[in-house]
Amino acid sequence: xxxxxxxxxxxxxxxxxxxxxxxxxxxxxxxxxxxxxxxxxxxxxxxxxxxxxxxxxxxxxxxxxxxxxxxxxxxxxxxxxxxxxxxxxxxxxxxxxxxxxxxxxxxxxxxxxxxxxxxxxxxxxxxxxxxxxxxxxxxxxxxxxxxxxxxxxxxxxxxxxxxxxxxxxxxxxxxxxxxxxxxxxxxxxxxxxxxxxxxxxxxxxxxxxxxxxxxxxxxxxxxxxxxxxxxxxxxxxxxxxxxxxxxxxxxxxxxxxxxxxxxxxxxxxxxxxxxxxxxxxxxxxxxxxxxxxxxxxxxxxxxxxxxxxxxxxxxxxxxxxxxxxxxxxxxxxxxxxxxxxxxxxxxxxxxxxxxxxxxxxxxxxxxxxxxxxxxxxxxxxxxxxxxxxxxxxxxxxxxxxxxxxxxxxxxxxxxxxxxxxxxxxxxxxxxxxxxxxxxxxxxxxxxxxxxxxxxxxxxxxxxxxxxxxxxxxxxxxxxxxxxxxxxxxxxxxxxxxxxxxxxxxxxxxxxxxxxxxxxxxxxxxxxxxxxxxxxxxxxxxxxxxxxxxxxxxxxxxxxxxxxxxxxxxxxxxxxxxxxxxxxxxxxxxxxxxxxxxxxxxxxxxxxxxxxxxxxxxxxxxxxxxxxxxxxxxxx
Amino acid sequence: xxxxxxxxxxxxxxxxxxxxxxxxxxxxxxxxxxxxxxxxxxxxxxxxxxxxxxxxxxxxxxxxxxxxxxxxxxxxxxxxxxxxxxxxxxxxxxxxxxxxxxxxxxxxxxxxxxxxxxxxxxxxxxxxxxxxxxxxxxxxxxxxxxxxxxxxxxxxxxxxxxxxxxxxxxxxxxxxxxxxxxxxxxxxxxxxxxxxxxxxxxxxxxxxxxxxxxxxxxxxxxxxxxxxxxxxxxxxxxxxxxxxxxxxxxxxxxxxxxxxxxxxxxxxxxxxxxxxxxxxxxxxxxxxxxxxxxxxxxxxx
Numbered sequence: 001x002x003x004x005x006x007x008x009x010x011x012x013x014x015x016x017x018x019x020x021x022x023x024x025x026x027x028x029x030x031x032x033x034x035x036x037x038x039x040x041x042x043x044x045x046x047x048x049x050x051x052x053x054x055x056x057x058x059x060x061x062x063x064x065x066x067x068x069x070x071x072x073x074x075x076x077x078x079x080x081x082x083x084x085x086x087x088x089x090x091x092x093x094x095x096x097x098x099x100x101x102x103x104x105x106x107x108x109x110x111x112x113x114x115x116x117x118x119x120x121x122x123x124x125x126x127x128x129x130x131x132x133x134x135x136x137x138x139x140x141x142x143x144x145x146x147x148x149x150x151x152x153x154x155x156x157x158x159x160x161x162x163x164x165x166x167x168x169x170x171x172x173x174x175x176x177x178x179x180x181x182x183x184x185x186x187x188x189x190x191x192x193x194x195x196x197x198x199x200x201x202x203x204x205x206x207x208x209x210x211x212x213x214x215x216x217x218x219x220x221x222x223x224x225x226x227x228x229x230x231x232x233x234x235x236x237x238x239x240x241x242x243x244x245x246x247x248x249x250x251x252x253x254x255x256x257x258x259x260x261x262x263x264x265x266x267x268x269x270x271x272x273x274x275x276x277x278x279x280x281x282x283x284x285x286x287x288x289x290x291x292x293x294x295x296x297x298x299x300x301x302x303x304x305x306x307x308x309x310x311x312x313x314x315x316x317x318x319x320x321x322x323x324x325x326x327x328x329x330x331x332x333x334x335x336x337x338x339x340x341x342x343x344x345x346x347x348x349x350x351x352x353x354x355x356x357x358x359x360x361x362x363x364x365x366x367x368x369x370x371x372x373x374x375x376x377x378x379x380x381x382x383x384x385x386x387x388x389x390x391x392x393x394x395x396x397x398x399x400x401x402x403x404x405x406x407x408x409x410x411x412x413x414x415x416x417x418x419x420x421x422x423x424x425x426x427x428x429x430x431x432x433x434x435x436x437x438x439x440x441x442x443x444x445x446x447x448x449x450x451x452x453x454x455x456x457x458x459x460x461x462x463x464x465x466x467x468x469x470x471x472x473x474x475x476x477x478x479x480x481x482x483x484x485x486x487x488x489x490x491x492x493x494x495x496x497x498x499x500x501x502x503x504x505x506x507x508x509x510x511x512x513x514x515x516x517x518x519x520x521x522x523x524x525x526x527x528x529x530x531x532x533x534x535x536x537x538x539x540x541x542x543x544x545x546x547x548x549x550x551x552x553x554x555x556x557x558x559x560x561x562x563x564x565x566x567x568x569x570x571x572x573x574x575x576x577x578x579x580x581x582x583x584x585x586x587x588x589x590x591x592x593x594x595x596x597x598x599x600x601x602x603x604x605x606x607x608x609x610x611x612x613x614x615x616x617x618x619x620x621x622x623x624x625x626x627x628x629x630x631x632x633x634x635x
Numbered sequence: 636x637x638x639x640x641x642x643x644x645x646x647x648x649x650x651x652x653x654x655x656x657x658x659x660x661x662x663x664x665x666x667x668x669x670x671x672x673x674x675x676x677x678x679x680x681x682x683x684x685x686x687x688x689x690x691x692x693x694x695x696x697x698x699x700x701x702x703x704x705x706x707x708x709x710x711x712x713x714x715x716x717x718x719x720x721x722x723x724x725x726x727x728x729x730x731x732x733x734x735x736x737x738x739x740x741x742x743x744x745x746x747x748x749x750x751x752x753x754x755x756x757x758x759x760x761x762x763x764x765x766x767x768x769x770x771x772x773x774x775x776x777x778x779x780x781x782x783x784x785x786x787x788x789x790x791x792x793x794x795x796x797x798x799x800x801x802x803x804x805x806x807x808x809x810x811x812x813x814x815x816x817x818x819x820x821x822x823x824x825x826x827x828x829x830x831x832x833x834x835x836x837x838x839x840x841x842x843x844x845x846x847x848x849x850x851x852x853x854x855x856x857x858x859x860x861x862x863x864x865x866x867x868x869x870x871x872x873x874x875x876x877x878x879x880x881x882x883x884x885x886x887x888x889x890x891x892x893x894x895x896x897x898x899x900x901x902x903x904x905x906x907x908x909x910x911x912x913x914x915x916x917x918x919x920x921x922x923x924x925x926x927x928x929x930x931x932x933x934x935x936x
Contacts, residue, residue, distance in 0.1 A: 012906045016900070016902060023829060024641065024829060027640070027642060028640075028641075028642035028646070098778065099777040100777055101770075102821075109642040111821055127798040130800040131800075239639070239640060243638070244637060252652070253659050256688070257689075267651075267652040267802070296686040304638055304640070307640070308648040308652050308684070357807070427805070427807040429798050429800075
């Protein structure tokens, strides 16, 4: 057994000022522990907390009584009970989420992300690893390298953790057998090299008995390395390396208390900055000079990566949230098409082609993800063909943002290369990813400015361009009513065009089927065409089932505010099915037609359509008249 | 040349980053201010985050009318010094029914604090509220996110929280939903004290030892802070050298006997003491082991 009392205790009692001075200058190491359910992870963390005196007497008493009641270690203290938190988990005896724990030694303060080991929680481990400087990968000495070990190592490497500790645990249960330990380490080394882990630090430990945790254990006299704590106390922290990179400050907030002060606030993600430094504001590219670094305690002479600051410029350069202030001579790239690795984190699988929000640094843009090039089997590292990404799946795909963003490869910057994906309707964080590089075509395709713009087109036609988007079930009367509306607009000398679902599928979209991905692409194309026609000054009418809220929302976002008019042709399913003008419902019911909206594919009704027409109460002519009235004036 | 940032510098930078993200993305944020030491640090961080502007949100004190007198004094002084608007909310129903900790037990916390907080957020229409909870306080908090989403009825579902990767926070929400944000999630009790010490942040004098009138009841040392304290027969307040490790409603907050009258002494005592911080508060004890988690699901912070 090791001595659980640290020397700091004496200092606290004898000279508190000296202790505070020492504590004040401690650095911070964030690490994660990964292991399978029975590898002794919670026991190890409990042990670290216990040994560093982070457990109080009342907690210890509770621990002792709990250990006897529900513990798995007989009469001995079950350290795992210290760290298993939520009520449900305690009953099941497993951790199901990421939990953060804190302890400190003489030299450092530590934040441990406790990550669960079982298969379905790639999401949680990835989350815990995203802020870690180091990973402790636990192996049960009796079992050696398992599939889970490979998965954890792969994920740690993927998210860019460079310091990996291979803790071969439960050495007490194999009688501290050196040969067995060496074999496990050799086994792991071969695997590590295979997946690109350049180095790792192995150590034989027992979280339960305390071997090689705080001090070298007499039971492993053959072990020449450091005990775990000492390694954690001395390993180099990533933050130092970040400071050597070029200066990057993603702007969070413009600080403008009065007309005389204009500052830009953010967390420096790379490099350092001094007054007098030349900087460039991206994506625009304008340059200026830093004049001051302002804080409540006075101005700074220098600020480095990891600090939250407010800086001022010498010139009135445009700069707002989402911009990145960077070293003028070494700025990051700007692009709108990328290849990335994506980790899917939601029960609802990735919808290829659907627009999501992408948040990267302080930038928030719309993004669509292409069909994955491949998914990765995290147990075997094999590449698999994939049409989508399900919960906990990892894949590589191309993605396109609706406007250029400032970025760096994830390998160079976690801040400018790491992103999350957000579902536009549910607002859930559905995925996370790491940018590899921008696709060349994005840099080679430029927007060609034209002299006659949409205003000129519209002015000549003496009308306000609009897209009248009819949505509703098959057989609800969309085409009939849209046709009626167009006829009336035509009589009113308006320039119109009607895009009909069936007609478009004969030409432009004849390569598309009725799977969800194809339906999304169908609507995207129609949206793009409708937008071009609106740019040309036309009043565009579209009649598509367009069952998904997200895609209708996508088209709305393509157009200037007020130009997208969502018209919900509201017909109950029974009514539409009873009409069954094209006989499609009958086919769908009999199974001859798959993915039919309302039958075996959902219809998401609009929540706040601009116009709603009820075809049970109104004839098509009445509905059309109602719509026209709501559209006036047309200029 | 690189400079290793200290753990306090990194924690400070993280907290400031979080506050700025919220201000940039939320419509109407507010900072919950309880006048305790954690609130003191939160307020200081907010002033640093937005300097030279004053923090662009008000302070909200969900008052129970049973706080220590010295807490009310410091509250008003700090609001004035920071240039922030101070909103004080007292649940009108609790006020009308005269709910108090002596006669109503757990109902007191439920009505004044849990209900009071929900009412206040709805009343002012805040969609984002900063709170000073820390992950080291209690086991169920170790798993709490920094951005914690609440339904329109303020419920918390531990199974339906968003993953937080790197320092990217997703603050998007539907109408009616709100977020509680905990910028000092990663601070420990010692970090809080050390930061107060280093930055000379004003705190309520009750944290320091002094002779105060007390009675001993149910194993707790209670301070007789005003004449609303109903003395039992034969009970006489005794002057003791006491201080508080945590501050709440005075009839619910146990004092510790102590001679620690400076910050380093307080920290020393904290580090050498053998009971965890929240033990002095009665609130954790009802409902047994998972009581804080239960309270959170009901909408307590």
